[in-house]
Amino acid sequence: MKSYKAHLQSTSFFNKDVNVFRSSAIFPIFLNKFLNCKINFLSYWMVKKKIKEVSCVYSIRDKNGKIVIKNSSLITSTKNYEISLKDLLKKKNFIGSIEIEFFSSKNLVFPFPAVIINYLGEQSSSFVHTCGRIYNNYQDKIENNRMHVPECGFDIFPDKIFKPFFSFVNGPEFLINEKIILHLINFEGEKLIKKINFKNIKEYEAKFVFFLSSKEKNFFKNRRGTVRIFHNFKSFYPRFLSGNFTNDEKKVSLTHSYYDLSQDKNSDTKWVNPDKSTFFNPVILFPFITNKNLINELSVYPNFCKFSKIFVNAELIDQKGNIIVQKEVLKIPKKLNRIIALNFNEIFKSNKIDNKKTYFVRLILENDKGLPTRFKVGYNLSIDRNKPSTNICFNAIVPNKSILKKKSTFRWCAIINANTSLICLSNINYLKRKIVKANIKMTVWSDTENKKIVRNIKISNNGNLFLSFKDDKSIQKILKNNTGWVTFESNSPFLNGFYFDIKNNTSLAGDHLF
Secondary structure, three states: OOOHHHHHHOOOOOOOOOOOOEEEEEEEEEEOOOOEEEEEEEOOHHHHOOOOOEEEEEEEEEOOOOEEEEEEEEEOOOOEEEEEHHHHHOOOOEEEEEEEEEEOOOOOOOOOOOEEEEEEOOOOEEEEEOOOEOOOOHHHHHHOOOOOOOEEOOEEOOOOOEEEEEEEEOOOOOEEEEEEEEEEEOOOOOEEEEEEEEEEEOOOOEEEEOOOOHHHHHHHOOOOEEEEEEOOOOOOEOOOEEEEEEOOOOOEEEEEOEEOOOOOOOHHHEEOOOOOOOEOOOEEEEEEOOOOOOEEEEEEOOOOOOOOOEEEEEEEEEOOOOEEEEEEEEEEOOOOOOOEEEEHHHHOOOOOOOOOOOEEEEEEEEOOOOEEOOOEEEEEEEOOOOOOOOOEEEEOEOOOHHHHHOOOEEEEEEEOOOOOEEEEEEOOOOEOOOOOOEEEEEEEEOOOOOOEEEEEEEEOOOOEEEEEOOOOHHHHHHHOOOOEEEEEEEOOOOOEEEEEEEEOOOEEEEEEOO
């Protein structure tokens, strides 16, 4: 792992001396008669970086790491690109991996590209962005292994219909007698230790680890829990594709793990407000969706460096930027050792919510001894607790003085299906006084070259905008029933948000914007 400061210095966004010419992702694949896997990406480099061409290579490997399909192509236009694994493999059942690599003579900025994997079936859809990757070179490997920390930060769902998992694809080194130690953590902070031994792991071998027996699941006492994963992987970037399958493997909730920094005492883990008169402390932003059938929850994990007690204050903000509710919702003790699940339907139950309006929640973290630079949470939007929820992994936003010089931002996300998509945009900032309105150029991209729709939209200072396309005939026409993408070019540096695919009463998938 890199420290937060080292991470910032390793990208050309913050360090003009850094250039990235290979950007890659590697995903474990799990196909069965119910589920397919699709890879989707937008050739965003053409829009964001004005790069005219990018070379793309994808390699599909079987479970043991043997390449079964390899393809290369040249990307020269902006559109949706899709790889359907079942269509390519002609198999109903398959465990393996897909690695996708992008090469350019121009700087790609980040070594991890904006790619999503979608596990989808007749009754479900779930997706997550790039998490694992194979290192670009020896220097890349050394920099990312300067500190070795466990992975954590995803939910173990309480209902017995779910079986949690994590998965990974090994790098180019044969591993012998590899051990993983799990700390299973229930809602009371009790810990159950479990060891998993791998006699050997082949080069590029894919592993799906279903780590709980039905008896062990009783340890969680029908409440949401989490797991801390101690590992010694160094030949690949160890960000695990993880989540919960249903026992019948018809549905899955995908997310990814994150660093566990609970024991890290490095000075870079602490953030101190650079100007309390200008900035709020770190904020957590997520939508509050008022559909009565949906549950809005947030999981706080015991995986951050703790300096002192943290107070968490919540604000419910409507689409015009008006603060409707303010209340303290949580006191996090210095010795937090358990997952905390906040149900915001219950938190705002006594408040008058107008279902005709749209809302975001802003949580502000407060203490007097410095706050974590990395504070990771999981946003769970669900139809009910017996169906998979989103478990979207994202961090608190740490205010940075450089934001005052930033004049614009570029965001984008997939439209999985125009009939079932919902995009929640936010222009909420972490400035105490300054008013920032967002004028946005929105472009919808199809899977056909030069077939797009451009519109101008606006969001108020601290406001939000929810976008649905099921009644939009123009967008329906160009996307049909296929996946598309939408980009947002804004003069506000605070534009951000989430996107969802909501299938009525069957499944709900989501992630944050790129």
